[in-house]
Every structure is written in structure tokens, then in C-alpha cells.
Amino acid sequence: MATTLTINGKSHDVDLPEDVPLLWVLRDEIGLTGTKFGCGVAACGACTVHIDGQAVRSCQVSLGDVWGDVTTIEGLGTPDAMSVLQQAWVEHQVAQCGYCQSGQIMQAASLLEQNPNPSDTDIDDAMQGNLCRCGTYPRIRAAIRSAAAKMEG
Known part of the structure; x- marks a missing residue:
């Protein structure tokens, strides 16, 4: 069908x-x-x-x-430019192996759509179901906070 x-x-x-x-x-x-x-x-x-x-x-x-x-x-972005969130991912050098990063970014984009100014606790709660074997969680949080600040201003 x-x-x-x-x-x-x-x-x-x-x-x-x-x-x-x-x-x-x-x-x-x-x-x-x-x-x-x-x-x-x-x-x-x-x-x-x-x-x-x-x-x-x-x-x-x-x-x-x-x-x-x-x-x-x-x-998520446009054919000519990455989204603000994707740019923050690059700026904070989040990816190591990179395998989980598309899922991480998509989860973070949903978070920022629902909560444009999340606290660290909000970020941790929203992202807890997305695993990163490389352990880049502090950089993920920093990138989300950076993207939120850029989207706000």
C-alpha cells in the first residue's frame, strides 16, 4: 500500500x-x-x-x-547554512566519533522549540534518553546553552 x-x-x-x-x-x-x-x-x-x-x-x-x-x-538547517544549533555543535566541538550526534541535535532542537531558555537541569532532563558513548555531555550542554543564547538575542 x-x-x-x-x-x-x-x-x-x-x-x-x-x-x-x-x-x-x-x-x-x-x-x-x-x-x-x-x-x-x-x-x-x-x-x-x-x-x-x-x-x-x-x-x-x-x-x-x-x-x-x-x-x-x-x-534542520538549509541547503546553504547550518542551523544555529548545528553551528553551536561545531563551535563547541561536541562530536568525537559523531555517531549519536544527529539524534542528539534533533532532541536538542525539540527542547529549544519547547523551552527557548533551558536551565542545565532542563537540558539534562530532555537529553537523558540520548546516549553518547564518547561522553561529550558537558559539550552537548554547552552547545545547547550557546544556541539558546544566540536564538534569544
Whole structure:
């Protein structure tokens, strides 16, 4: 059964079973490989994307359960410029291995959309489901705070 999805502002017709995880639709069918497979059970956050602005784990959302527009890491900035949050990630040299970073950034973008001036506790609470094996949590927090300040001013 064909399903039409809006991903990063573009319409995509997908002819796959409704129980296929959104993660595989994005990576294998659409070719957007910025969203990563981590654990497959929504415990690590590497596959975080937005559906209607809400951060979700794409490994656990079936194609048939997608309820709105999907935004991936590729759709966060523009083709010509990174988002303020992505720029802060670079400025604070957050990534080490980088594998989890697209999920981290997508979770942080959702946080800043809901709370434009988060405290350290707010950041820690919002980001706790996104794991970083390299332990860059202090740099993640600093980048989020920096992006929040830039977005505010």
C-alpha cells in the first residue's frame, strides 16, 4: 500500500508495508542516512527525528503510524547554512566519533522549540534518553546553552 510522507518539506510516495519502521524508510527507501540506527529499541536516541515538531525514535514508529510531517537532521538547517544549533555543535566541538550526534541535535532542537531558555537541569532532563558513548555531555550542554543564547538575542 502506497503512503505519502512529507519529509524535510518534500513529498515522498513510499510503497512499503505499514509495519516497516520509519528509520528504514528514511535510510533505505528515501536515502537520508543522517538518521542512525543505534539500538533498535528506542533506548539510545541515535535515530531521533521530528514528527510535527515532536522528537521521536524513528526505530519505533511504524510507517503506518506516522501522524505528520517528518524532519530529519538533513532538514534542520538549509541547503546553504547550518542551523544555529548545528553551528553551536561545531563551535563547541561536541562530536568525537559523531555517531549519536544527529539524534542528539534533533532532541536538542525539540527542547529549544519547547523551552527557548533551558536551565542545565532542563537540558539534562530532555537529553537523558540520548546516549553518547564518547561522553561529550558537558559539550552537548554547552552547545545547547550557546544556541539558546544566540536564538534569544
